[in-house]
Amino acid sequence: MGLEWEVQVRFPSDTPVAGIELNPWVRVNYKGSYVSPPNYALQFAWYREFSTLPKCVEDYVAFQDHASRDSSMTIYGGGLNQEKHGLLNSEGLKIVDGEGKTWIQVGSSRTYTPSEDDINSSLRLVSVAIDDMGIKMSINVFVTTPVIRLPRPYPRHMIVFCSLRKLRNPKCIATPFKEESFRVLSYNILADLYTVSGAYTHCPNWALTWEYRRRNLLNEILSYDADILCLQEVQSDHFKNFFESEFAKVGYSAIYKRKTKEVYSANEYVIDGCATFFRHDRFKIVIKYEVEYDKMALPVIEVLEPDKRNDGLFRLMKDNVALVVILEEKDNGRSQDAARSTICVANTHIHRGSDASDVRLFQVVNLIRGLEKIDSSGIPILICGDMNSLPGSDPHRFLINGEVGCFSEKFRDPLGIHKHLKLSHSMHLLFVEVIANVFSGQCCGC
Structure with missing residues (x-):
């Protein structure tokens, strides 16, 4: 035997x-x-x-x-x-x-x-x-091969932002917050599930292992001393067994939204998702919303021509999600107008596929459609996440300009999805414009 x-x-x-x-x-x-x-x-x-x-x-x-x-x-x-x-x-x-x-x-x-x-x-x-x-x-x-010494981390070359006054959207009217400032970090940490795809051949295998990366990620994220953390590609078991408890030790509360399609890995079903952490001595949750883009796709698929619906299911039923939370700053003994002490933080990870520009636009449009309802109440909105969209792309122009206008040459929409979307919004997104200007090189020399 x-x-x-x-x-x-x-x-x-x-x-x-x-x-x-x-x-x-x-x-x-x-x-x-x-x-x-x-x-x-x-x-x-x-x-x-x-x-x-x-x-x-x-x-x-x-x-x-x-x-x-x-x-x-x-x-x-x-x-x-x-x-x-x-x-x-x-x-x-x-x-x-x-x-x-x-x-x-x-x-x-x-x-x-x-x-x-x-x-x-x-x-x-x-x-x-x-x-x-x-x-x-x-x-x-x-x-194994011989044990190697723990290498020193490479220094980060951070992007230096210009003064917000230089980049400010003229349509945007900033709403003062209780304190002079607060710090926010958005970070796609790369789920361990995706390190085995062969996409990172430039990186040695030992540096891709979760046991090596998790401590480095934690140390780097904590070094930024942010008040709000928006992380993407947080694997469900890693959130439960590592991040939630480690961030709790240093004063963060957490909320998590996993994607909708799990995979079997290491004897259990797991998937990645979005995690938002915030300092519980400064903020408290008012309400949270979970967004599943595949559920939003069903009404669009139903209005497609019958011979396109199966393709629509395959194309739009992606498991990407968003996590939206309204936070209220704690008074800490100070009185302040309640309308100025709340902020809405949206954390999302948009679909990546190289030939899925229509899917990305669909997801971004539906995210904004939901956020507009919050925006109409006067609550400041902060959108964080991995949009998988370069400056000048259609989702990016929709966010910044409030409309798409003419589609870019790279836009691909074989099913005519855009015909069923409201391709305009009234939100004035300051921080998105800052990112756009940095990526397009307009901050060089600042």
């Missing part, structure tokens, strides 16, 4: 980094299929390649003598395959593999965080599946 089952182990990268947790994906399967195995337990042992050999021969002889008196114990790729002897939990144990390399045990959990002592040495993970009777079902041995 032990030959029928196999332990599968997969690492996001085979290059460990000192200080970054190694968290392998481990699964037990019947060979050649996904049939569920009987009840089993997993035991792990981590080893570091031993660079020097003091007492190597003595230790090996002692181990071989012990193994020869117990026929159930063997050396398998440098690891022991019988947990019942407790040797998988013997940190400091030295063993010798078939190539004569010496390994010293450094851990016995599924995860392991390489230390400075591990730098330039390879690591070996021995994973053993054991059934209810304590008998080995299968074993897996995985050897």
